[in-house]
Amino acid sequence: MKAARWVTLGCVLLVTAAAAVGYGWYRWSETGKGWRYEDKLASYCGGLIPYAESAVFTELNTEVGLSRDDEYGYGEDRYRSCQVADLTVTVGLIREDAVASDTGPDIFGALDAGPSDRTPVALGGGWRGYTDMRDTAVVLPCADRDAGREASLVVSIQGDDSHDHPEEARAMAELATGIARKAARSSSCEAGFGGRIPKIHAPGGMSAPESASGTCAGIRFPESQWIDWIKESKPSGSAPLEGCLLGESKARDEVLYGLEAAFGPYAQRLRTPSGARSGLGHSHALATASCPGSTVRAVFTISASVYAAPTKDFLRSALRAFAERSAERHGCTDLTLPG
Structure with missing residues (x-):
């Protein structure tokens, strides 16, 4: 009987040791780390997070990374x-x-x-x-x-x-x-x-207004607006959001005007149950257009910062130049500009 008990005890100790080694391997090895990460991803965020693409940022850390x-x-x-x-x-x-x-x-x-x-x-x-x-x-x-x-x-x-x-x-x-x-x-x-x-x-970083060839192309810059630089991107018909920044260098390189073209849900974010902003105000102007494949009208805006001295003529002309080119890139028609 003693021999049987010793055999049983030995088996238990072996199983316990094996389990401890297995847990340690699962807990600390790179393979085990990957398995734990995959296990958590199965339900995390509805199972929508891909393994390889997310691991670039999380380094397979399930606690801090997820x-x-x-x-x-x-x-x-x-x-x-x-x-x-x-x-x-x-x-x-x-x-x-x-x-x-x-x-x-x-x-x-x-x-x-x-x-x-x-x-x-x-x-x-x-x-x-x-x-x-x-x-x-x-x-x-x-x-x-x-x-x-x-x-x-x-x-x-x-x-x-x-x-x-x-x-x-x-x-x-x-x-x-x-x-x-x-x-x-x-x-x-x-x-x-x-x-x-x-x-x-x-x-692109800051560049001279007269060099505009991307999303800021076509905008005229009167001297009275003190626009010293622009920031723009390469035009594309596939971006749901486009922008152009106009700024000055007299003080602290402040942005004077921001122009934005928004499509699909990015245009929807500008609508509320109480309605969108009016077409032309003291410091902003808004235009819309009908775009293919969607019932949501695109929204084009220009907004002046506190550092600008906006005039309605400049707001209208800058928005027209920006919106016409953006709408054309996206195949949009029926461009409605502020009066």
């Missing part, structure tokens, strides 16, 4: 927001009749990250998306099978200045497109996909 997973809204307005390392990822399906809320948070808040000193750059690769080296987004126009109407699947990634580099921006774009593929396949969104994201070129 630290927040939330769902907001109700019914058709539900959307996900989760953390991938220091990046805030927002994913949701936006129907074409949706408008930004006047009373509480919604997905449109994630599409309005605030002013940037970089103009948006198209992602390329057959994707409808943009990056400004800090924030990156992909928009998939799709047919919502469940609702029987058109919608847009949006993936928005908000970063910070630590990602202000073309290679980092490209990695963020690859993460966004990877999420978009998974989200489309797991939802009722029927959409086409692009391919690999090509090399991304940073938006």
